[in-house]
Amino acid sequence: MANYGIDSEKSASGAARKAVTLRDLKARKTSGERIVMLTCYDASFSQVLDDCGVDVLLIGDSLGMVLQGHASTLPVTMDQIVYHTECVARPKPKAWVLADMPFGSYQESPAQAYANAARLMAAGAQMVKIEGGAWLAPTVEFLTQRGIPVCAHLGLTPQSVHQLGGYRVQGRDDAAAKQLIADAKLLQTSGADMVLVELIPTPLGRALTESLSVPTIGIGAGPHTTGQVLVLHDILDVTPGKKARFVKNYMAGAGSIREAISRYVAEVRSGAYPAPEHGFES
Ligand code: KIV
Numbered sequence: 001m002a003n004y005g006i007d008s009e010k011s012a013s014g015a016a017r018k019a020v021t022l023r024d025l026k027a028r029k030t031s032g033e034r035i036v037m038l039t040c041y042d043a044s045f046s047q048v049l050d051d052c053g054v055d056v057l058l059i060g061d062s063l064g065m066v067l068q069g070h071a072s073t074l075p076v077t078m079d080q081i082v083y084h085t086e087c088v089a090r091p092k093p094k095a096w097v098l099a100d101m102p103f104g105s106y107q108e109s110p111a112q113a114y115a116n117a118a119r120l121m122a123a124g125a126q127m128v129k130i131e132g133g134a135w136l137a138p139t140v141e142f143l144t145q146r147g148i149p150v151c152a153h154l155g156l157t158p159q160s161v162h163q164l165g166g167y168r169v170q171g172r173d174d175a176a177a178k179q180l181i182a183d184a185k186l187l188q189t190s191g192a193d194m195v196l197v198e199l200i201p202t203p204l205g206r207a208l209t210e211s212l213s214v215p216t217i218g219i220g221a222g223p224h225t226t227g228q229v230l231v232l233h234d235i236l237d238v239t240p241g242k243k244a245r246f247v248k249n250y251m252a253g254a255g256s257i258r259e260a261i262s263r264y265v266a267e268v269r270s271g272a273y274p275a276p277e278h279g280f281e282s
Contacts, residue, residue, distance in 0.1 A: 017094040020055050022127070022149055022193055025096060028226055029215045035227025036268045037098070037217055038235070038261070041067055041084045043091050045232065050093035052261040056217075057093060058229060059085045059125070061100040061159070066233040073158050076102040078116055082123045089124020098151060099125035103159040106130050110142030117148045129196060131157035133183030137190040144191030152187040154180055155221065156199035167244075169220075169280050171200040180204065181211050188214050196229065197221045199246075202279040220246035222279040228268045235264055246278045 028035050037056035040049050041063045049057055063084060064076035085099045099120040106113035117128045127149040130136055140150050155170045164170070171177045181204075184195050195216050197208060202222025209216045209225050218225030230247065233239045237251040248267075254260035267273035 017050070017053075019094045020096040022096070025055065025215055026193065029213065034268050034271065035215055035217060036265050037227055037229035038264070039063075039066075039229070039232045040088050041232075043087045046088040046093050046095075047091045048258060049232075049261060050091070050095050052258060053265045054095050054261070055227070056096045056098055056229075057088055058129070059088055059097070059099040060231065061102045062231050066231060066239060072161050074103045074161075076100075078102060078105050078119065081105075082119055085120055085123040085125050096127065097125050098127045098129055099123070100129050106136075106139060107132075110139045113139045114142060114146060114148070117143055121148060127151055127193070129153050131159050133179070134186050137186050140187050140190040140192050144193075149194075150187075150192045151194040151196055151217075152184065152192040153196045153198065154184055154187075155197040158198075167199070169199050169201065171204045172282065177201075177204045177207070181208055184208055184212055188212055197225065200280070201282050202276075203281070205279075218274075220244060220278070220280070223271060223274050228274065230264070236260060245280070246274060248273055248278065 025035055035055050037058055038049055038054050039060040039062055040046050040057040041059060046057060059081060061073040061076040064070045064073045081099055081102050089097050101116060105116040120128055129151040131153040133154060140152065143150050156167060161167060171180045193214055195212060195214060197205060197216060197218055199220040205218050205221035206224035215226035217227040217229050219229050234243065234247045235250045236257060237249045250260035250264045254263060
């Protein structure tokens with residue numbers, strides 16, 4: 001019978017693992033220890049990723065693509081993210097649990113965002129992630145003042161894929177790079193405790209990280225961010241079709257899924273991932 005590890009206090013190695021807190025994650029900004037984040041959508045992988053030492057489990061709306069087969073994240077609903085958050089949280093992972101707010105669940109007003117974020121927190125999330133820049137400052141303030149930690153998602157924001165004209169590198173020109181940093185600073189001032197940045201040039205990933213006091217998490221943003229995130233199905237080579245440049249297949253040469261995930265954890269911690277070929281110089 002499947003063992004979901006409910007109330008398990010030990011990792012696969014048998015060593016006790018302390019619960020990851022927001023305080024720990026924020027301390028990484030100065031300690032230099034990199035934050036390891038991976039997407040996670042179910043109870044079994046929640047336990048495996050936790051055992052392998054992943055710091056943050058992201059219930060990403062990428063589930064619309066990798067679990068449901070949609071061409072974008074846009075069709076994902078609140079009920080679906082609530083369901084997957086409950087699944088991930090049920091084994092009581094020591095890792096921090098971060099849930100995506102899906103398209104249409106926070107854009108209307110801070111009050112709408114709060115009502116939906118509260119559902120995710122009740123489902124087991126410890127932080128929510130929202131996509132967008134300066135226009136979200138009042139929402140970030142509203143949520144954080146009411147006890148909901150927020151991760152701001154900048155750069156390529158997949159929920160705006162049609163407006164952006166595809167999954168393209170963002171912040172390439174000077175004005176766009178300056179705007180991204182200004183937006184991130186405003187969201188930090190408004191209360192965001194973490195900034196996730198997707199698909200931007202490596203030098204901008206560095207400049208952004210140096211401009212903020214909160215941790216940055218990169219995906220296709222080079223090696224200088226405080227941490228890294230990838231989609232689980234991408235690193236396990238399950239996602240069909242052409243891979244994005246920043247994706248590394250950790251199943252290559254691995255004897256098991258646990259070994260592949262442990263290698264990802266070790267390479268993010270050591271800085272071996274991402275290598276220069278996973279980033280965009282300009
Ligand atoms: O939904 C997701 O998986 C994400 C990552 C791509 C960062 O937001």
